[in-house]
Amino acid sequence: MTDTIRRIDYYYVTAPDKPGVGAEILGKLRDAGVNLLAVHAFPSARRSQLDVVPADAVAFQAAAKAAGLKLSKPKAVFLVEGDDRVAAFAQLLSRLGAAGINVTAATGVRSGMGRYGALVWVKPGDVRKAAAVLGA
The missing domain is CATH 3.30.70.260 (ACT domain)
Structure with missing residues (x-):
């Protein structure tokens, strides 16, 4: 998934x-x-x-x-929910970095039952670009 x-x-x-x-x-x-x-x-x-x-x-x-x-x-934040896997959060942050978007804050957590969640903040001027990169 x-x-x-x-x-x-x-x-x-x-x-x-x-x-x-x-x-x-x-x-x-x-x-x-x-x-x-x-x-x-x-x-x-x-x-x-x-x-x-x-x-x-x-x-x-x-x-x-x-x-x-x-x-x-x-204010805008990105809420992430997904299947837990090795480097899931790193992959997400790498996509933003490759697009030249600086992450101002981020929190990730394994939520149990093989799932993880995260919050990712970017500067207001980068929200639209980040949404496009992340498919949000």
Whole structure:
């Protein structure tokens, strides 16, 4: 089976870098019934940034507003799902590199049952070209 690669919108939320804050934010979304396809969190300027990829952007935005969360504007990320194999992620990144597209961030994970997933970020000016290269 080939990889499924989608260009999808994500949003980020910044929050204090303190224990439990991420769980609180995600709990509010859970309580609102929001399904998330991916979450990527990391420290940023003495705070935490949570990049959130919702399954339904409209429902997510409504839930975030009701929960008092301040969201970024939507930004593009590539969501990859595929059969796990040796060098799957390397092959994906090589395609972008060969096209002269710099990857600004990437996260890959084996998800079990012989599958893997990844998030790949490129600069906004490279999103269309990357989508064409990846078939997204």
